[in-house]
Amino acid sequence: MHAEQRRLEVLRAIVEDYVSTREPVGSKLIAERHGLGVSPATIRNDMAILEDAGLIAQPHTSAGRIPTDLGYRVFVDKLSDVKPLSGAERNAIHMFLDSAVDLDDVVHRAGRLLAQITGQVAVVQYPSLRKSTVRHLELVRLHPTRVLLVIITDTGRVEQRHIDIDPSISEDDIASMRGALNAHAVGKRQPDVSDDLNCASEQFAGPLADIFHAIVDLLTATLDEDNDERLVLAGTSNLTRNGIVLTQLRPILEALEEQVVLLKLLTEVAEDSGAVTVRIGSETQVDTLKETSVITTHYGSNSNTLGALGSIGPTGMDYPGTIAAVRAVARYLSRILSH
Template identity: 35%
Template structure:
């Protein structure tokens, strides 16, 4: 997902200077000069000595000098070394933790809980909060009904888990009678009820491929209709809040860059692909700048964590902001919010 920077060639002085530089730049947003760094690093080194160390860090690709300033700023590699080896994570304040936990009202539906988590991430970090909707792969199929409409259209009503009712209109190659539709529903309910949607979809494909010579036409018709119903149930969406917060950061305020970011949020497909990578990894994941391999996020970092119920990962949540973010605060807050969201969903 990212390249780990080997810090064995850096002595303690160089690492401490890099840490001080990153922290100062995150705080002020201005290139950091040697005089400022000599005060922050607490190493009692002269600005001249610090300039030499900074030159070495620049040769290693860990910092760079913007054209308009004599100071230095971290590169993606510098941020990566800082996050992996030098970061001192701050625990989430207990008052904030209790406040966030209280935001998940017991009367909320599942989708409302997900939306609330997205808003909480945005409001606390002052960046963009994103949460994927719970993965429908693990939802259990309970019951299905087919109702005849005009022009070979059929309204499908299927129940997932205990209370989720979904409607979908499908088109068929021929006209079915009400009796045929009832027979199809009875067959599907008797065969697939209690299985997850992923299992149902896989079984349907296998039934169509292998059992056509062993079952009658009515069963084939039932499975064919069911395939239309369940073929897209695994599609995930996400909720994003606070995109306009990104306009407050000077490094993202370029109108063309903002346009790319907002278009990415609206198109969703590539962002979902990126979030999917995070969902299938353990713990907090961090993409810094070009590590995402996604052009609109070249100046951004994405900090994510999966959320789960009873050990089953349902989705992923995270914060999108500039590479110049307070990682020591954002990382633990994303992690704890994922745990609180999982707990809130479990209670439902």
């Protein structure tokens, strides 16, 4: 084995053993466990070179070493082979998500499932209204002067908005507006909805036209809302069980409460559909998350990304296993929402 390749294998051994034991890894253990075919003395020399390169560090006076953030980065980029999920894990994902009853249930189940598989914090973004198409629109009269607009998207997301109307508007008028809304909006995304419905408004006159325009404005504003990016967070209690010390816990929890921070981490993911983004320590560019790593990916179809999900855990996480879990849950979530 070439010396450079052997040093990478030494790095792999240090990362894998440290993630498994949370203890600094020494040359003698590497020689015994990993069968590199060289002596502990040679491994010590390799470890010295890795340390000079900033890939491992000596936490105290022991002979053992632990990976640095840069070491984890090299491991992820060059060494980690994504571990396929077991058949039992794949079946569990399939059965658990397939039994969901509505969109809220699907998203919450996806979060709980990802947190359970990884033993870390899971974040799931609701499907974006901007990227969804309209499946059905409903107008329900709640009061002589108030109507409820119900928006149902192709992903199963449901939004409700109220609008005031003139009491002279009849039930037949409401039915006519309902028909026009569905005839011109179903199957479309914003901004196409606005253009088509404004053309449809020509069939209405007087107060009815004013009400129809107001409904169209409310509908298009709802589909274009910036704050429609809702999140589900699951598994925060896992932080206390996977190597994060108490002094680091409070700032991490505070960061997780900041929805803007989480949305930024989720939305800044690889553009390629199915690709997984791994940010380690300071790469998150969030000071309070510098002791964590964030693994994220999109879900949706190749032509229409609906949202993102991710896993947050210590920098010393099981990267291959977490990458596989994030990818698998995203794939199943995409399949369910496409149906």
